[in-house]
Amino acid sequence: MQKRARVIYNPTAGRELMKQKMIDILGIFEEAGYETSAFATTPEKNSAKNEAERAAKAGFDLVVAAGGDGTINEVVNGIAPLKYRPKMAIIPAGTTNDYARALHIPREDPVEAAKIVLKGQTVRMDIGQANENYFINIAAGGKIAELTYEVPSNLKTLFGYLAYLVKGAELLPRVRPVEVDIKYDGGEYKGKASMFFLALTNSVGGLEQIVPDAELDDGKFTMIIVKTANLVEMLHLLSKVLNGGKHVDDPRIIYKKTRKVKVLPINDQIQVNLDGEYGGDAPMTFIDHKRHIEMFANTDKIPNHAIGETQEEKEAEAKFLKGIDQIPDQTE
Numbered sequence: 001m002q003k004r005a006r007v008i009y010n011p012t013a014g015r016e017l018m019k020q021k022m023i024d025i026l027g028i029f030e031e032a033g034y035e036t037s038a039f040a041t042t043p044e045k046n047s048a049k050n051e052a053e054r055a056a057k058a059g060f061d062l063v064v065a066a067g068g069d070g071t072i073n074e075v076v077n078g079i080a081p082l083k084y085r086p087k088m089a090i091i092p093a094g095t096t097n098d099y100a101r102a103l104h105i106p107r108e109d110p111v112e113a114a115k116i117v118l119k120g121q122t123v124r125m126d127i128g129q130a131n132e133n134y135f136i137n138i139a140a141g142g143k144i145a146e147l148t149y150e151v152p153s154n155l156k157t158l159f160g161y162l163a164y165l166v167k168g169a170e171l172l173p174r175v176r177p178v179e180v181d182i183k184y185d186g187g188e189y190k191g192k193a194s195m196f197f198l199a200l201t202n203s204v205g206g207l208e209q210i211v212p213d214a215e216l217d218d219g220k221f222t223m224i225i226v227k228t229a230n231l232v233e234m235l236h237l238l239s240k241v242l243n244g245g246k247h248v249d250d251p252r253i254i255y256k257k258t259r260k261v262k263v264l265p266i267n268d269q270i271q272v273n274l275d276g277e278y279g280g281d282a283p284m285t286f287i288d289h290k291r292h293i294e295m296f297a298n299t300d301k302i303p304n305h306a307i308g309e310t311q312e313e314k315e316a317e318a319k320f321l322k323g324i325d326q327i328p329d330q331t332e
């Protein structure tokens with residue numbers, strides 16, 4: 001039977017570039033052997049998510065998320081809870097596109113990004129779950145993470161991630177730590193933290209040095225808890241990051257690989273940001289779903305990626321998920 005692809009695109013993304021190039025993009029998926037149709041998202045929340053879920057349930061072989069981080073995150077949320085999950089491809093538009101960077105997908109031209117499918121290379125990548133929501137790049141909490149909401153979007157478009165850093169430095173004096181209890185595999189941290197984050201890829205805020213050893217498919221988050229909120233110490237930590245990832249052993253942070261994390265607020269409200277958007281408040285349970293979605297990527301540039309899963313790995317995964325509490329039911 002002919003394979004089918006559904007391209008879910010935000011017609012306003014990338015100054016309407018995505019819309020203008022849609023005919024060429026559809027042609028590329030046809031060339032790759034897919035009978036291809038397109039769905040333009042609407043301004044309503046969950047428009048991309050609902051369509052991705054519908055396409056997966058209708059048995060599409062490939063769902064393509066074409067837009068900014070918000071659109072891509074919604075498509076992941078439409079597919080991730082399902083038992084049958086189509087393959088995914090990403091055509092980035094917008095400003096940060098951290099996961100496009102991690103997958104080595106061209107970020108300037110949507111037609112070039114679509115061409116990744118012609119190579120036929122995929123990676124089975126981990127997906128994070130945070131209570132009932134999913135993310136594919138990063139979950140972050142704490143006052144510093146909250147600052148990213150204050151970056152005006154026109155500034156984001158012009159300067160990309162640099163805007164985050166500039167705005168971050170400007171607002172840093174306002175940062176105070178929150179009291180938190182973070183339980184992770186083999187440990188617990190109870191105390192003050194200015195921020196924590198869980199990364200699935202090594203592309204965080206446009207810097208590869210922050211979590212230099214994060215892998216797309218190892219079944220683990222790379223977790224960082226920043227204990228200090230002192231401005232001078234923070235800048236010192238940042239200089240260690242920029243100096244080749246030397247922050248990893250610094251006593252002012254906790255740097256761990258972990259599969260499951262529980263974040264409990266002690267006195268403060270803690271907002272959690274998922275892939276750059278507000279994703280709810282703690283208490284929150286995070287789970288890494290190992291190799292959960294098969295994603296088109298330029299795997300020539302991704303060392304040691306998983307090509308398939310052995311039966312043994314599948315069984316181990318099923319056993320792990322069975323043993324976890326607080327996971328919403330997987331629907332058909």
Ligand SMILES: Nc1ncnc2c1ncn2[C@@H]1O[C@H](COP(=O)(O)OP(=O)(O)OP(=O)(O)O)[C@@H](O)[C@H]1O
Pocket residue numbers: 010011012013014040041042043044045066067068069070071072093094095096097156
């Ligand atoms: N047809 C449409 N008309 C107007 N707005 C839309 C439409 N479709 C989606 N949107 C809005 O676009 C937003 C999602 O944008 P998306 O993440 O694709 O791009 P972006 O905001 O430019 O990217 P980034 O977040 O990376 O800067 C949502 O707020 C959604 O409501």
